[in-house]
Amino acid sequence: MKSTYLLFTLCSLATISIFSGCKKKGCTDSESYSYDSDAKEDDGSCKYYYGGKTMGQLDVGSEVDLNSLFDVYVDGNSIGLLSYYFPQGLSCGNPQAVGGIFASGSHVVRAVGSGGSPVRQGTVYLAAQDCKVVLIENLALVGGGGSPGYNCSGGGCYSVTDGAQYSSYSQCQASCGGSSAGYVCSSGSCVSVGSGAQYGTYSECQASCGSGGSAGYSCSSGSCYQVSSGADYTSLSACEANCGGGGSVGSITFWCIQDLNCGNIYVNLISYGSGTISSYYSAQPNCGSSGCANFSNLAFGAYSYSATSDNGCTWSGNVMIDASCQMIQLTL
Numbered sequence: 001m002k003s004t005y006l007l008f009t010l011c012s013l014a015t016i017s018i019f020s021g022c023k024k025k026g027c028t029d030s031e032s033y034s035y036d037s038d039a040k041e042d043d044g045s046c047k048y049y050y051g052g053k054t055m056g057q058l059d060v061g062s063e064v065d066l067n068s069l070f071d072v073y074v075d076g077n078s079i080g081l082l083s084y085y086f087p088q089g090l091s092c093g094n095p096q097a098v099g100g101i102f103a104s105g106s107h108v109v110r111a112v113g114s115g116g117s118p119v120r121q122g123t124v125y126l127a128a129q130d131c132k133v134v135l136i137e138n139l140a141l142v143g144g145g146g147s148p149g150y151n152c153s154g155g156g157c158y159s160v161t162d163g164a165q166y167s168s169y170s171q172c173q174a175s176c177g178g179s180s181a182g183y184v185c186s187s188g189s190c191v192s193v194g195s196g197a198q199y200g201t202y203s204e205c206q207a208s209c210g211s212g213g214s215a216g217y218s219c220s221s222g223s224c225y226q227v228s229s230g231a232d233y234t235s236l237s238a239c240e241a242n243c244g245g246g247g248s249v250g251s252i253t254f255w256c257i258q259d260l261n262c263g264n265i266y267v268n269l270i271s272y273g274s275g276t277i278s279s280y281y282s283a284q285p286n287c288g289s290s291g292c293a294n295f296s297n298l299a300f301g302a303y304s305y306s307a308t309s310d311n312g313c314t315w316s317g318n319v320m321i322d323a324s325c326q327m328i329q330l331t332l
Contacts (some may be wrong), residue, residue, distance in 0.1 A: 049304040059099035059132040061090040067115035072098045092131035104128035107310040110134045119143035123314040138331040140317035254293040254328045256280040263310025267293035270304045287325035
């Protein structure tokens with residue numbers, strides 16, 4: 001009996017040893033580039049890009065000529081001077097971009113133009129084992145920049161108080177590819193249109209359209225606009241009394257063209273109120289669309305905004321209200 005038991009025990013141990021020896025070892029982490037899908041036991045052989053599992057790469061550049069060199073900073077630390085732009089598009093890993101390796105998470109990217117102006121800044125989220133391209137023109141303008149005018153975003157033109165890419169709305173539209181609402185000149189008069197505008201504001205249209213007469217105010221679509229010539233009224237009060245629109249007011253709609261992985265975005269229009277972006281659109285939505293952060297009945301003039309999100313993304317910037325609606329696309 002003892003011999004039989006001993007023999008059974010030895011056989012059992014041999015069987016366990018054989019099966020244990022067949023258990024394949026290797027890298028079991030699917031995020032590693034050395035991942036082995038057949039491995040059942042991790043042997044510490046996993047290898048990762050960017051020097052570690054939780055690391056990634058940020059490359060900063062521009063796809064438009066911003067007429068300036070830019071010192072680039074990430075989290076307050078200089079990472080280089082950007083002296084190129086990439087009109088054919090910027091891919092991660094381009095040696096002429098300014099980049100570096102960083103831990104995954106949120107980072108503040110700041111670009112300072114020659115002589116300290118303009119200054120653009122934004123917060124971006126870097127995922128582990130990812131290489132992310134950050135375009136300077138998509139960062140919010142937070143200082144300097146020179147003359148007012150228009151910038152292009154998401155195929156549409158919007159007015160800025162400084163740091164303008166284009167001096168006129170028509171120039172912006174010609175390059176931007178959008179078809180925003182505004183004004184066109186017809187037979188010496190300015191006509192409001194829903195798309196294909198030549199000018200972003202009534203006053204800009206009037207200045208180029210050839211209408212005669214004195215400076216003052218004119219009425220269009222229930223709102224009063226200041227004009228340098230061809231005025232319908234000599235004072236704002238006289239215009240508002242007859243225009244029927246309740247004064248020179250406009251609105252702002254903040255929106256996103258894709259899921260930025262930021263969660264809900266909370267927009268604060270400083271000294272006015274707040275709204276929430278809870279949806280995104282594949283193309284520019286209509287003014288006041290649901291899921292956007294919408295602000296209405298805003299007196300014409302300059303406003304500042306800031307935005308935060310559930311996942312730590314942040315934005316800030318300025319916007320000039322001088323037309324019925326401004327569309328502001330938030331990007332990373």
